[in-house]
Amino acid sequence: MPNSQHSTNRLVYDGIYPCPICRLGQIQTMPLMDAMACHSCRHIFTPDLDRQLLKMTDRQPPMTWRWNGKTWIGGHLEGVEWGWGTWILAVAFIVLPPTLIGLAAYTFPPTPGSRLSWFPLAWTGLTFLSHLGIIGWLLMEFYQFPLGVYLRVRRQQFLSR
Ligand SMILES: [Zn+2]
Incomplete structure (x- = not known):
């Protein structure tokens, strides 16, 4: 049984992360699936562990976030600074x-x-x-x-x- 609490500085399958949609719930891998789901808003996400990305597929265009170790960054606008x-x-x-x-x-x-x-x-x-x-x-x-x-x-x- 892997311990999920200490590994949240990287995006991993058995980690628990704050939900980037409602920012109130937590997302976790669903049993027997590659997808992650939020307990509060019930949205479903697909993690990309190599690129540390999280994609929400039930929306067009799909939303993507990047995990920086602490929080989610809007992924598809990566490199754009709101300076x-x-x-x-x-x-x-x-x-x-x-x-x-x-x-x-x-x-x-x-x-x-x-x-x-x-x-x-x-x-x-x-x-x-x-x-x-x-x-x-x-x-x-x-x-x-x-x-x-x-x-x-x-x-x-x-x-x-
Ligand atoms: Zn949520």
Whole structure:
């Protein structure tokens, strides 16, 4: 009977690892199978021990993570760094367009009391929210964080208390 607790610094078949999907459960090899499954969200993964990769196959495109000894790293974006330059671009992408629209509305204000005088303000807010949404979605893709699954497992745990 192999001891699984001390070998989790490498990805091995008899190890126990945190689930990269819900980040709450643990994944473990299923009996008599090459696949690993999570106890909480029931997703099934295929480990690649040579490359220390974990692939979730019931999703298109398949998600892949790399085990670095402690945690899972989003695998298919390996080598891409979400560094300072990217953060500055992301903030600029969120802040600049609404600022420009707001400035234009401020420089050429609509006639006070006219029917569409609320429009520049609403449009500025909408621009801000949509750009914020795009960056949020990119971040979740980058960190391979499926928000829907996470929320579902959280709710199930909450309800089963
Ligand atoms: Zn899970």
